[in-house]
Amino acid sequence: MELPVIKVSADSTSKEITPIAMAIHEMVAGLPVTMRTLNKKGVRIEMGKIVDNNYSGPILEMALETNSTIKTTPKSGAYKGIPIVVSTVKDEDGNAVAVIGIVNVTHGLKFKH
Numbered sequence: 001m002e003l004p005v006i007k008v009s010a011d012s013t014s015k016e017i018t019p020i021a022m023a024i025h026e027m028v029a030g031l032p033v034t035m036r037t038l039n040k041k042g043v044r045i046e047m048g049k050i051v052d053n054n055y056s057g058p059i060l061e062m063a064l065e066t067n068s069t070i071k072t073t074p075k076s077g078a079y080k081g082i083p084i085v086v087s088t089v090k091d092e093d094g095n096a097v098a099v100i101g102i103v104n105v106t107h108g109l110k111f112k113h
Contacts, residue, residue, distance in 0.1 A: 017098065086102075
């Protein structure tokens with residue numbers, strides 16, 4: 001039996017990255033999760049459902065540009081005014097190929113800086 005393979009590249013589509021984003025969503029007790037790749041818009045998941053499969057946000061884009069983890073409260077976008085943490089997925093050379101964001105809709109969890 002051949003084992004299934006999930007690969008993430010700069011050109012992965014929202015359909016290809018959805019299983020990863022959904023797993024993270026489930027791991028963080030249903031907090032909203034966003035994910036996109038360098039060259040393609042991605043997915044936004046809330047309450048166990050895909051609410052957007054062509055998603056990008058300003059902080060996701062900033063993290064891709066800077067290849068860094070960002071903890072902030074966005075001033076615009078779908079999660080304006082809600083704390084988020086965004087981190088890049090890097091290739092073996094350290095280049096950002098994708099980015100994942102978790103939205104702290106509880107306002108109670110503290111993301112360490």
